[in-house]
Amino acid sequence: MTHLAQIPLETYLLAEHAAPIACLVCDHENCVSAARCRNCSAPMSLAHNTLSSKRQPQLIAVIGASGAGKTTYLGLLMDMLTRHVGLLRSTARGPMSISLQQATTTALATGWFPEKTVTSAEHWHWVHCQFNCRRRRRPLELVVPDVSGDSLIVETERTNRYPALRSLLAKAAGIMVLADAEQLQSADHSQDFVALKLLSLIGELRDEHSHTWRSRGPERRPLALVLTKADKCEGLHESPRQFAEGHAAALWNDCRDRFPRHEVFACSVAGATAMRENYGRPQQVPLRIEPRGIIEPFGWLMSELDENWNNPGVVSRLCSR
């Protein structure tokens, strides 16, 4: 009581408590001055940006097992879009959206892969960008978080340990599933199972939230299956679908069954890798950075999300350098 009496009754403080703001990710109400949502730890700047622009962004879920390459993929994708590759370009909404790009490119340029994303939700990068196509008037506003693969696995086993993840998977307008092609080729199917669990969870959450959807009809969200580290698999860039059928049949079939709008892509960031000793511990490092197939899955997803962008050839035009 004494503590409360010491707070000056300024008008703005009253206003803060009188007009709460809802988290963009989990819809939980927070006070205006909160930096992160007290329920899911997503940054409240996402909600503030949405209020100021009066445009509701769409969420994109980038999922996959730990080590599949989510951070590297997203960080480099954002850097390439900032460099204005082809017709597709992005504008970051707030400095927070550049942190992932900065961390990733700094690591890659100095011969390391970026640090593994920690399981603590407070430290995840939430990229909020406006994506423009030079030939289209209407930009797309997207929020693409870089979440921890380990947290995704935990969330498939324990419910509501990470509210942000559950909300993200339930509300995502588009899904990208990343799988390590090198592991798949070596018949290590741990990646398969993690992705299968996540797809199953997405299905469950959809059923739970079905009243929020326009209809209980077939799944209309697009899904891009991205086979990462394609540089280590001969011929994968040329025929990713064939590779998915041959080496990840269970995952590929599940994607097709659950998501009628699907496509498979191959991408690689490093031209070659080696092991380097780092404080006595061997760590995989890139020998050079040669991004390939990074933009294509994202371009396809955007063309599927917005009918304005969805016409034949738009993806290739978006991605061509």
Place this chain on the structure above:
Amino acid sequence: MTSRYHSPKVAQTVSRWSIVTVAASVFVCGLVWHNANLLGVGAAILCFILRRAWDNVSDDRPIHEQPINRGQENVRPTRVVRANVSEPPISSEKVSGDGLAQHDSSPRSTDALVDELLTNGRYALMLRPDTKQHLTQSQVMRAIRQLDEAMALVPAGRVLVGQLAEISNSACGQSEIDPKLARRNLVMVAPIYLDRFCVTNAEFQKFIDAAGYEQLEFWHEEALPALLDFVDQTGAPGPRFWSEGQYPPDDPHLPVVGVSWFEAWAYARWVGKQLPSDAEWTKAAAWPVESAPGRVAQRRYPWGESFDVRRAHLYGSGHSAPVPVDEFPGGTSVGGIHQLIGNVWEWTSTPLADVADPTLHVSESVMCVRGGAFDTYFENQATCHFQSGEQALARRRNIGFRLALPMSDLEAPKNSDDHEQQPEAKESHEHPTELLLATQ
């Protein structure tokens, strides 16, 4: 003359039979142990030996009995080249003059052979001391002119490579340098000639047309089991992205890519050159100047210290494929060598493990590649010092090569009397013309 001619043939026959015996043993072991790998390797080597033996049998027939292939569209010009040109003047390791010596009696056939060699860009073979003595001065001069046009001289000197070069570059040579590192990374390089341009599709086509993939003497021993995998999209011998043994139409001046280190090595043997070492490549690009003993200043890029997107074809240039080898003239090195940075990575003869810093663990089969390519994303990974590597068997769309010719290969072998005067002689031979006329 007779004994000189026969002894290598006998040795070749003996070595061939020993290879056949080994291959047959491997094959039998594979059969006995039910090991598919041994079976495959044994069968592959046996196939090649038998094919080679059949070729020799057909070549030994009189010319009038040999099949006439010229003018037939679907037949590769293998036999024609081999029948007319005879065997290229290469024995096992060094170029031999025997091939040309046999033509001395008929100047016309020597001229034809010289024309053939020059057309195929194999002038280096003609300039070897033991070959040169069988040529006329005008023929030698033609070869020298071609050498001058195609290759640039990189003078002898010391060069910083690898980690030391990076440290020196970032700290402007002012930092304390570990003496062990300095010993490892400060390398003395002998004078060499280096190709002004990367090897192009059109140049490599001549190797294919001359049946280079079927002549085992040009190939590294380790490559023989993999030779059957060195095929193009249609299964014909050749670079990975070619079709039916032909480069893509309209791309004659693009650098040849999709070739493994072994294919580059074999091509180098065929033209009488070799892949540059890591230090030689760096010396040509960074053009070091040693102001004091052990104090070497060298460039970050061939044109200077800062990157310029107009001078090299990297990711930022906007093209997602290689460009012709003579584009980006602004990026030419001090010595007149084009596109050392950008367009395609270039194979070197050095294993990455020999030059990389000790914390990096790479296998011996990873060879150093240099210079960056059209898809290299960061400019700092396309400097004169940046080292990357690739498996020797990899056939990437962004790795090509250029070749080197050590100046020592062009010098006449020195007898014991000349040995003491060697340093003076080396310095005096600064121009190929002088060098070759001196050794005439």
